[in-house]
Amino acid sequence: MCLSFGCSHHNPIACIVPPYMLRVLALRGDPATADMARTLLRHDEQLREERAAWASLPPAPQGIAPDPDLCCPDRRIHDGEFRAALPGRLVRAEGDAPSGIADADLAYDSAGQVFAMFAEEYGRNSLDGRGMPLVATVQHRRNYNNAFWDGQQMAYGTGDGKIFRTFLQLSVIAHEMTHGVIQHSGGLIYENQSGALNEHVADVFGALAEQRVLGQTAHQADWLIGRGILGAGINGVALRSMKAPGTAYADDLLGTDPQPWHMDQFNTTTDDNGGVHINSGIPNHAFYLFCSYLGGNAWELPGRIWYRTLQDLNNPMASFSDFADQTLRSAAALTGAGSQQALLLRRAWKLVGIAV
Numbered sequence: 071m072c073l074s075f076g077c078s079h080h081n082p083i084a085c086i087v088p089p090y091m092l093r094v095l096a097l098r099g100d101p102a103t104a105d106m107a108r109t110l111l112r113h114d115e116q117l118r119e120e121r122a123a124w125a126s127l128p129p130a131p132q133g134i135a136p137d138p139d140l141c142c143p144d145r146r147i148h149d150g151e152f153r154a155a156l157p158g159r160l161v162r163a164e165g166d167a168p169s170g171i172a173d174a175d176l177a178y179d180s181a182g183q184v185f186a187m188f189a190e191e192y193g194r195n196s197l198d199g200r201g202m203p204l205v206a207t208v209q210h211r212r213n214y215n216n217a218f219w220d221g222q223q224m225a226y227g228t229g230d231g232k233i234f235r236t237f238l239q240l241s242v243i244a245h246e247m248t249h250g251v252i253q254h255s256g257g258l259i260y261e262n263q264s265g266a267l268n269e270h271v272a273d274v275f276g277a278l279a280e281q282r283v284l285g286q287t288a289h290q291a292d293w294l295i296g297r298g299i300l301g302a303g304i305n306g307v308a309l310r311s312m313k314a315p316g317t318a319y320a321d322d323l324l325g326t327d328p329q330p331w332h333m334d335q336f337n338t339t340t341d342d343n344g345g346v347h348i349n350s351g352i353p354n355h356a357f358y359l360f361c362s363y364l365g366g367n368a369w370e371l372p373g374r375i376w377y378r379t380l381q382d383l384n385n386p387m388a389s390f391s392d393f394a395d396q397t398l399r400s401a402a403a404l405t406g407a408g409s410q411q412a413l414l415l416r417r418a419w420k421l422v423g424i425a426v
Contacts, residue, residue, distance in 0.1 A: 084218055084219040084220070084246060084249040084272075085114055085216050085217065085218040086216060086217045086218070086237065086242050086245060086246060086296065086309065087110070087215060087216045087217075087234075087309070088309075088342060088347035088348075089111060089114065089341070089342055089347075090328065090341060090342050090347065090348070091324060091325070092107040092108075092110050092111050093107070093111070093341075094323075094324060094325040095107035095233070095323065095324065096108050096111070098322070098323055098325070099323060103232075103233070103323070106213075106215065106230065110215060110216060114216075140189040140190075140193070140195050142164065143164065143181060143182055143185035143186075143196065143204050144164050144196070144201065144202075144203040144204060145162070145163070145164050145178050145181050145182060145185075145203075145204045145206075146160060146162075146163055146164070146203050146204065146205045146206070147160070147161060147162040147163075147169070147174045147175075147177050147178045147181075147206050147207075147208065148160050148161060148174075148205070148206065148207045148208070149161045149169075149171055149174060149207075149208060149209055150207045150208060150209045150210040150211065150225070151209060152209055152210075152211060152212040152228075153210075153211065154210075154211055156207055156210070156220070156223065156225060157205055157206075157207045157223055157225075158207045158209075158210075161174045162174050162175065162178050171208070171209075173208035173209055173226070173228070173238055174208050176208075176238045177206045177208050177224075177226065177238060177243065180238070180240050180243040180244075181204045181206060181224075181243065181247070183240065183244075183279060183282075183283050184240075184243060184244045184247045184248075184275075184279050185204065187244075187275070187278065187279050187282050187369060188251065188275075191282075191369055191370070191373060191374065191377075192373070192374065192377040194251065194377075197247060197250030197251050197253075197254060198250070198254040199254060199255075202250075202254075204224075204247070205222065205223035205224070206223060206224040206225070206226065207223065207224070207225040207226065208226050208228075208238065209226075209227075209228055210225040210226060210227050211227055213227070213228065213229070213230040213231075214227025214228065214229075215227055215229055215230055215233060215234045216237070217237035217242055217243075217246055218246065219246040219247070219249040219250055221250075221253065224243070224246050224247060226238055226243075229299070229301075230301075231301065232301050232303065233300070233301050233304060233323070233324070234299055234300060234301060235298075235299060235300070235301050235302070236298075236299055237299060239296060239297065239298060239299050240276075240279055240280045240283060241276040241277055241279065241280045241294070241295050241296060241297065242276065242295070242296050242299065243276075243279075244275055244276040244278075244279035244280065245272045245273060245275070245276035245295060246272070248271060248272040248274075248275040248276060249268070249272050251275070251380070252268055252271055252272065252380065255380050255381055256380075256381075256383065256384060256386060257386050258271070258383075258386055258387075258388060259386045259387050260343055260346060261343045261344045261346065262343075262344035262345075262346075263344075263349070263388070263389045263390050264386060264387045264388050264389070265343050265344060265346035266344075266345065266346045266347075266348075266349040266350040266352070266353070266390075267350070267353060267388060267390065267393050268346065269346050269347055269350035270350040270353040270354055270357070271376065271380055273295050273310060273312060273350060273354055274312075274354070274357055274373075274376055275373070275376075275377075276295055277291070277293055277294075277295065277312060277368075278368055278369040278373050279369075281367070281368055281369060282367070282369045287365060287366055287367060287368075288358075288361040288362055288364065288365055288366065288367070288368045288372075289362065289365060291368070292313070293311060293312040293313035293358050294307060294308035294310070294311055294312075294313075294318065295308055295309050295310040295311075295312070295318075296308045296309035296310065300319065300324075304319065304321050304323065304324060305319065305320055305321040305322075306318055306319025306320065306321055306324065306327070307319070310327070310329060310347075310350075310351065310354070311327070311329075312351075312354040312355060312357065312358045313355075313358050314331070315327070315329035315330060315331040315351030315352070315354060315355055316328070316329045316330065316331065316351065328348050329347075329348055329349075329350070329351030329354075330348070330349065330351050330352055331351055331352060331355040331422060332352065332355075332422050332423045333352060333390075333422065333423030333424060334423055336349055336352065337349055352390065352422050352423070352424070353390060353393065353394075353422070353424070355422050356394070356418045356419050356421070356422045356424065357372065357376065357418070359417075359418040359421055359422070360372055360414060360415050360418035363414040363417070363418065364411065364414065371404065371405070371411065374400075374404060375397055375400045375401050375404060375415070376397065376400075378400040378403070378404065379393065379396045379397045379399075379400045382396060382399070382400065383396050390424045391424055391425055391426065394419045394424050394425075394426045395426055397415060397419075398412060398415060398416060398426055401415050
């Protein structure tokens with residue numbers, strides 16, 4: 071998500087490229103790059119204003135077990151034809167043959183993979199729990215360096231080929247779609263610690279969707295969000311690392327990944343809506359540690375604990391400690407009070423400095 075300027079909307083526009091990265095580009099880039107970054111920041115602000123009046127629908131009741139009635143997604147992929155209007159021209163609806171537009175077909179396949187994870191692992195019927203159509207636009211604007219969820223649909227730029235080469239990468243797509251799940255699960259106010267948790271949950275299921283498709287265990291996965299989307303000349307591997315926050319990139323143009331992994335380095339700031347993209351590194355690392363302790367497939371028990379926590383939290387202004395406490399309650403419900411898994415979860419939170 072891409073919020074800053076102190077906005078406190080319940081469900082603001084959700085972009086993958088954080089505003090602090092754009093501000094560095096505006097300061098360090100050549101005139102064309104700086105203008106691009108300032109334009110993106112203005113565009114993000116415009117989208118936020120359009121979203122300000124929207125409110126979440128009440129969350130649908132969610133079960134943790136797969137729903138036997140769940141079947142199929144309702145995907146509707148559009149070609150933006152490098153224009154600003156959304157959604158654009160429908161090029162592939164559910165069940166259609168491939169469109170021949172590579173970006174559209176990749177978005178179609180990826181949306182199906184994310185739908186399948188939430189349906190088969192967590193019993194959720196689409197983003198809203200009620201079978202919501204999965205609407206997406208590819209080729210949004212020309213050389214657009216971002217991807218976003220606007221409360222109703224996903225939109226993906228193609229990148230400029232220099233700083234970003236693509237945004238159609240599964241962890242990015244799943245991250246943006248998960249913002250829809252969060253929106254329809256009671257939401258997390260997009261500022262300070264609750265906003266960082268919003269970003270954290272989106273990163274968790276972004277990583278899990280990719281690991282599930284690749285068949286990777288927690289130890290095999292790289293735990294990167296946006297692997298391979300940076301341009302060839304950028305010194306970096308991804309937007310964020312859950313395994314090692316603060317190490318995803320270090321580049322003369324982009325600056326250095328600012329994410330902390332421990333509460334001792336918690337960033338108290340008014341930028342980025344109170345550091346929502348920055349401080350999400352702390353709960354991200356706790357989740358990585360927990361999955362590493364358990365081994366095996368992270369989308370199974372760890373994913374179920376986090377999904378259940380999101381459904382049961384009932385606190386849109388939750389702090390890190392509130393969320394951690396709820397994960398322990400979820401773990402106890404799924405594995406039994408005092409289980410080894412719950413003890414390992416408590417240890418993971420403690421190691422990043424979050425009291426439970």
